Amino acid sequence: MDLSLQSERVRRLAKVLTDFVENECIPAEALYERQMGEGADRWKVIPPVMEKLKQRARELGLWNLFLPKEYPEGAGLTNLEYAPLCEIMGRSVTIAPEACNCAAPDTGNMEVFAKYGTPEQKKRWLQPLLEGKIRSAFAMTEPAVASSDATNIETAIRPSPDGQSYTVTGRKWWISGAGDPRCEVFLVMGMSAPKHNNIHKRQSIVIVPRNAPGVKVVRPLMVFGYDDAPIGHCELVFDNVVVPKENLILGEGRGFEVIQGRLGPGRIHHCMRAIGMAERALDTMLLRVTERRAFGKLLSEQGTILADIAKSRMELDQARQLVLKAADMIDRVGAKHALKEIAMVKVVVPSMALRVVDRAIQAHGGAGVHEDLPLARMWAGLRTLRLADGPDEVHTMQIGKLELRRVKELRAHREKQRSLAAKL
Known part of the structure; x- marks a missing residue:
């Protein structure tokens, strides 16, 4: 680096x-x-x-x-x-x-x-x-709806008649951190204004203390056989949980505004870490192929292995540059104006890291899928990452739409070129 x-x-x-x-x-x-x-x-x-x-x-x-x-x-x-x-x-x-x-x-x-x-x-x-004294969780995804479209979220956040509190009712899952005994607070996204004309003004986010009556951790969910204890990715139930109005984040109906502010930098943090995971996987592969022999020569002397090493290095360095560009864009113009760059790294980096880890697993044979090495756990985490912050398809669709916004400018440029050509 x-x-x-x-x-x-x-x-x-x-x-x-x-x-x-x-x-x-x-x-x-x-x-x-x-x-x-x-x-x-x-x-x-x-x-x-x-x-x-x-x-x-x-x-x-x-x-x-x-x-x-x-x-x-x-x-x-x-x-x-x-x-x-x-x-x-x-x-x-x-x-x-x-x-x-x-x-x-x-x-x-x-x-x-x-x-x-x-x-x-x-x-x-x-x-x-x-201070690192407590931990937290963000409760958004739900089992009953396609949560990649957050307008589908059904958990209800209802104001009390006197306006002094909210009641939260719903079921969530894949809530990372909820299994940790140090987790003391949830940020919960839910529907507070189901009839609002603007579908992006129907959601709010409230603070729910873990020890609030009605909060129940149903179970930890396994990820390709890993429980990820003690952090966990859990299924939760919020059963008529009452929180004071002061627990509302930013304001009623501003949930989408909050999650966009949260998920810009957070999404590229995942990608930054994924590059580190891929680098370690490649290092592990290099050591393996220069120590193991098959068919009369070192694995590193096999053409397919050399190709895998080269592809991994090229893909890693390309993905890193894309992440650095996205980070720079967020710094200079803000996450809202770096949506395309954020979406691109979200698609490119986890898939790249998966390929690098998969090649390392292949080079290790049976050892690659065993718990003695970190590769299998890396693969499970990276495969999940292609869903965790929104599936690849959603980000790819966003990238395409953002690119299409350039069409008006391109047409104007083309007309200018035609006009200049006609004068020659």
Whole structure:
């Protein structure tokens, strides 16, 4: 990764972070799994090694690097400056992001509180999240509707007759972080004005404390056989949960505005980490193919393996440049005006990383799909990522529509060229 165009501060942080990830986080991965325990304990025990690593990250100045510079609570980095650091954390995606307090879904939720929260909401929820004392979840996806179109969301957020509270009723699933015993708050998206003329003004987001009466975690959901404990991706029920009106985020009917503000930077954070995962997979593959022999020569001497290595390197570097462009666009013109770039990285990067990981698995044979190596878990996470922030098809459709907006300009340019040609 070329950091020559980055600031001295970013180069210094990258050096410290690389040392932390490679020499402390990755070596701790096996211990983390052992400390998790088995059965129900996997949802009750936070591996002690994680708290030690969090303290270490604080000492090294690697804490809360994600929050953009416009927020005083953050580290003062731009999205473009954070990109290579997030990639480094992705090399140990289970441990490093959380150790640095830069893990999803907390990062996106902290941005919501920082950008839209009232002083009281920031004090109650943002501060302990920034300190790493609690965790959070974002409850949007539902089992009964196609949630890739958020206008379908059916969870009801109804105001009380006296206007002093809201009642939340509905079922959600794939709620990342909901299984964590440290999760104390949900940001819940639901329908508050079902008859509003503007379908994008029907949704609101409210803060729901985990311990509120009526909140029930039904079950953790398996991802290709992985439970992802203790974080989990859970199914929840909100059974007539009452929250005060002060728990509304930004305002009634402004849910879409909030999620767009949340999902711009958050979506490319996933992609940054995915590039780090792919880089580690490629490193693992390089070691394997230069140590194993088949049919009388090293795997690295086989033509197909060489081609896989070359394709992986080319695809990785291309995808990284696209992510850096998206990060730069968000910094310069805002997420709203970088929709095409954000959508492109959301489609390109997870698919690229999946191909790189798949090639590494193939080079390892049976070992590639075994838990002794991180490759199978990487593959499961990356395949899920192609759905988690909206399916590829939705982003591809958006890219096409945004490209079509250029047609008017192109036609005007063509007419100008014809006019100039006629004068020759």
